[in-house]
Amino acid sequence: STRVLLNARPTGRPTHADFQVETVDLPPLATGQVRVVNEFCSVDPYMRGRMNDVKSYVPPFALGEPLVGAAVGRVVASEADDVAVGDVVLHGDGWRDVAQLDAAAVRVVEEVPGVPTSAFLGILGMTGLTAWVGLTQIARFREGDAVLVSGAAGAVGSAAGQIARLKGASRVVGSAGTPEKVAALVERYGFDAGIDYRAAPIRSQLPDAAPDGIDVYFDNVGGDHLEAALDVMTTGGRVALCGAISAYNATEPQPGPDNMTNVVTRSLTLTGFTLAAYQHHMPEFLAEVGPWVRSGELVFDETVVDAVGDVGRTVDAFLGLLDGENTGKMVVRTA
Numbered sequence: 001s002t003r004v005l006l007n008a009r010p011t012g013r014p015t016h017a018d019f020q021v022e023t024v025d026l027p028p029l030a031t032g033q034v035r036v037v038n039e040f041c042s043v044d045p046y047m048r049g050r051m052n053d054v055k056s057y058v059p060p061f062a063l064g065e066p067l068v069g070a071a072v073g074r075v076v077a078s079e080a081d082d083v084a085v086g087d088v089v090l091h092g093d094g095w096r097d098v099a100q101l102d103a104a105a106v107r108v109v110e111e112v113p114g115v116p117t118s119a120f121l122g123i124l125g126m127t128g129l130t131a132w133v134g135l136t137q138i139a140r141f142r143e144g145d146a147v148l149v150s151g152a153a154g155a156v157g158s159a160a161g162q163i164a165r166l167k168g169a170s171r172v173v174g175s176a177g178t179p180e181k182v183a184a185l186v187e188r189y190g191f192d193a194g195i196d197y198r199a200a201p202i203r204s205q206l207p208d209a210a211p212d213g214i215d216v217y218f219d220n221v222g223g224d225h226l227e228a229a230l231d232v233m234t235t236g237g238r239v240a241l242c243g244a245i246s247a248y249n250a251t252e253p254q255p256g257p258d259n260m261t262n263v264v265t266r267s268l269t270l271t272g273f274t275l276a277a278y279q280h281h282m283p284e285f286l287a288e289v290g291p292w293v294r295s296g297e298l299v300f301d302e303t304v305v306d307a308v309g310d311v312g313r314t315v316d317a318f319l320g321l322l323d324g325e326n327t328g329k330m331v332v333r334t335a
């Protein structure tokens with residue numbers, strides 16, 4: 001098995017020197033274990049936080065130890081009764097080409113014809129559920145709401161905007177970091193308007209894109225984006241604080257909203273969430289969103305980094321994710 005270790009704790013934006021690739025021989029399978037050839041490994045923004053030595057809602061990665069993360073693969077050997085060779089499984093031993101773990105730590109998933117197994121890392125998995133939970137459970141979206149999504153061309157954002165549209169939003173506005181992504185927001189994902197936050201400050205562009213204000217803000221970026229949103233929130237608006245990626249590589253304190261008094265005067269609700277507490281919504285999410293994916297009403301994009309025979313490319317995928325090289329879910333093909 002070839003896998004990626006955390007070599008050093010990154011300062012600011014990680015570099016290749018923070019990672020190391022090693023190849024190990026796997027021991028024979030013990031009773032109750034399975035061996036999985038990973039087809040796809042996930043890289044996700046939260047992994048940046050786990051590379052720091054700070055207490056958070058997930059413990060930090062250990063120095064000199066293999067990185068872990070979501071992966072989907074096929075079972076090639078099994079010493080477990082309930083998992084068979086050929087099963088497609090989701091598990092947490094990513095950042096490697098072959099995983100060996102207890103059958104209790106894998107979940108068998110049912111393949112969907114015509115949908116790649118990578119979708120279980122994205123639209124039919126963690127990021128899709130995050131979008132749905134943030135919108136429906138945290139922001140308590142109602143038909144007719146005007147919705148703003150930041151990080152809108154990413155995995156969570158592209159799903160959140162489309163779910164809002166399909167559930168009857170009056171207007172869906174998104175922001176992203178390149179003209180190509182902004183074009184995709186409108187043309188491919190069906191947003192009503194897109195903002196390129198690198199072209200001019202988001203705060204100066206948002207009022208034109210949301211002339212009647214925003215009822216629900218789905219925040220993936222924080223900082224200047226949250227500040228801009230607070231300007232245009234309608235009375236009684238709701239903000240789901242999903243992530244703040246603008247700060248993840250920061251070494252200095254980041255500018256924060258200077259207009260928090262709007263939270264008071266407009267009776268806003270800002271609610272943060274981490275998906276771990278909302279996993280039980282998966283069946284409800286799949287019942288609503290699964291048919292939209294099958295019918296093509298909700299599209300999902302993936303940016304696939306090819307790491308077959310070169311697991312170290314997982315690092316390129318992770319750095320590319322932080323740099324915005326992905327549209328939709330960033331996934332790594334390992335087989």
Ligand code: NDP
Pocket residue numbers: 044045046126127130151152153154155156157175176177178181220221241242243244245246247273274275276321322323324325326327328329330
């Ligand atoms: P994405 O697919 O959105 O990839 C990250 C994107 O962030 C990049 O493509 C880039 O797009 C954007 N980005 C990077 N730096 C900045 C910046 N300084 N300002 C604005 N945008 C930036 O990742 P995910 O969909 O997986 O995650 C999106 C957010 O959701 C993250 O904040 C993540 O932490 C959060 N999250 C939270 C969960 C929870 O349980 N609360 C669960 C899952 C995700 P661009 O080109 O537009 O800059």
